[in-house]
Amino acid sequence: MSGRAVRGPWRVFAATAVGVVAVFLNMSGLAVALPTITRELGADPGQADWILLGYMLVTTALILVFGRLADIVGRRSLYLTGLVVFTTGTGLAALSPSAGFLIAARIVQAVGAAAVITNNTALLTDVFPARTLGRALGWNVTVAATAQVAGPVVGGAATQLLGWRGLFIVCVPIGLIAIGASVPAVPANRKRDAGTREPFDLPGALLSTAMLTALVLTLTPGVTAAVADWLPWACGGVTVALFTAFAVVQARRAHPLVDVALLRTRAIALVLAAVLANAVGSYAVVLLASLHEQAVGGASSLEAGVLVTPVAAGTLITSAAAGSLFDRFTPRALTTTGMATTACGLLGFSLTLSTTAVPFWTVAPFLFLVGAGTGLFMTPSTSALMLSAPADRRGMANGLRSTTQNVGYLLSTALALAFTTTGLSEPARRAAYDGTLNTLNVLASGELHRFVANIRVTGFVLTGITLIGGAVCLALPTSLRTARTADTADARSTANGRPEPATSRKASP
Incomplete structure (x- = not known):
């Protein structure tokens, strides 16, 4: 491949990566800012739930919808529109005078975020050749995961320095940079014959x-x-x-909207089930840790953000290492190990909780394991999905992966919010959300102990879900080649100008 051909796809990757960072940074960063937002805007527990869930619901519901619309109206135009809508919603969120207004602004954000998430993957699928597509999508997952786990740190720092509006203020220029970088870099998808255009479902x-x-x-x-x-x-x-x-x-x-035939492929169905279990099991740990430290330990949003930095560190380290592990291990081995590592971290985290602040060095190793397992799981699972899907269905397959992952995030957050406040009185529920439960005059009734017990039980449930996901990973076919093996084989075939002999395209051990 020529230098120009290489620079073109990776230029698109660089431009769209900025948009991915803006979306996922904002989505996860709100977890540590929620108590401050609830307190300053006077939000009730139901509103506090929907500040988080409204965004996630709309984003998840629209990913598949925008994936199909992109084939009709064009990916570039929908992607750029999504960036503009997301950045506008972010600016409105920063100006919110009330909890209701913030929920509405978050929904505007979510509409734009769905267009960005969906078309980001499809645009990369359009511009990257088959032999490097898996690697590009793997890096795309890594960028999203890194932004997602870094969000609490950025959110905590921004909230501490600029107030809760700081999280949104920080994301506005990132959105503007993404727009400016994407306009010249992102190509228009090829025109299709109007007579063959598929209708919208x-x-x-x-x-x-x-x-x-x-x-x-x-x-x-x-x-x-x-x-x-x-x-x-x-x-x-x-x-x-x-x-x-x-x-x-x-x-x-x-x-x-969803090609059911893809789900009949055993490997694809198993990968999607594992992706769901991983997302449900791991996503809420940042929210749980943040709520515990602020509501029980009286920590600030910045202190809560620092507490969860091991999650980000673990994801970064194992995501970077996953590429070098591709030559030696199958996706089944890597994804199963990742799930087991996450489960160990969740179990350890749950067992360390108490009715007082948890020392950083006590909980940090377990949070690191949660992040490390997630980072080890994501890239090989995405590569396994891409390798299992027909070449002309890779975009749809990854759209299913994105939707499944977001459904998992949504379920994880909803379960965490529901379980942690079960059995609490209305004043205690409100105090748990605004970070003042440790100062509320309900300690004699045992509500603080009940809240901590609820978080611990939630952690145990998430551990169980993750272990189920690990069992699913064990069922993945051993014949699946890793992304790097596939790229090497395809490159060799292209260089020779003929298909590679079947005997030389065996699965890696």
């Missing part, structure tokens, strides 16, 4: 959005039960019904 889009909304309401009984005791159960039934309807509709549509 509106029923699938509506069903998927409604299904995810019902799922979130099911998992946030603190919000729904405030309206009626029976509502969480009703939302659960509606979720099952909508999921069934969605599956039936997708199987019968000529041009569905």
Whole structure:
């Protein structure tokens, strides 16, 4: 490949990486700023839930929708529009005068974020040749994961120095840089014949959005039960019904939102199940650690952000090392090891919790393990998915991965918020969110102990989910080649000008 050909794809990668950083930094950074936001805006527990969940719900619901729309209106235009909408929503969030306004601004952010996340992957798939696509997508996952785990540190520092609005203020110039870098770098996708353009699956889009909304309401009984005791159960039934309807509709549509045929591939189905388990198991640990330190230990947002830095460190180290491990180990070995490492970290974290502040050096090793396991899992799981999907379906396959991962983040957050406040009185729930539970005059009733016990149980549940994900990884086919092995084989085939003999394309051990 010529130097110009190499620079072109990686220039697109560099430009879109800035957009990825802005989106994921903001998404995860809010966890440590939530108590300050709740306190200063006077948000009730339901509003505090939706400041986090509203953004995640809209982003998750729209990823598949925007993936299909991009094929119709063009990826470049939708991606750039997403950056503009996200940056605008970020600016509005920084100016929010009330909790309700902030929730609305976060929804605007989420619409833009969904367009960025979806088209980021598709744009890379368009410009990278097959032999380097897996590597590029692996680095893309690493950038997203790094921004995600660095968010709490940045959010804590920005909140401490500039107030809670500082998190949004910091992200505005990042969004503007992403727009400026992407306009000249991102190419327009090739024009398609209008007569062959696939129609948009509106029923699938509506069903998927409604299904995810019902799922979130099911998992946030603190919000729904405030309206009626029976509502969480009703939302659960509606979720099952909508999921069934969605599956039936997708199987019968000529041009569905989700190609069910991909899910019939065993390796793809297993990878997606593992991605879901990893996201559910690992994502909420930053929120749990932050709530504990601020509500129980009386820590500031900056101190809480520093507490979770081992998660970021672990992810960075193992993500960087994963590439060199590709030549020696299969995706099954790497993903299983990653899951087991995360489970050990979650279990250790849960066991260290107490009704007082936890010393940094006590909890840091376990948080590091959570991050290290996540970093070790992400790149090989993405590569395994890409290698299992047909070349002309890699964009859709990675769209499914992104959606599955975001559903996992959504479920993890919803479960954490629901479990940690179970059995608490309304004043205690409010104090848990605004970081003042340790000063509330309810200690005699044992609510502080109940809150800590709830966090510990949540940690145990997440540990169990992660172990299930590890068992799923063990079922991955050993015949899956690693991304680097595939790239080497493809490069050799291209250099020779003929297909590589089957005997030389064996799976790596």
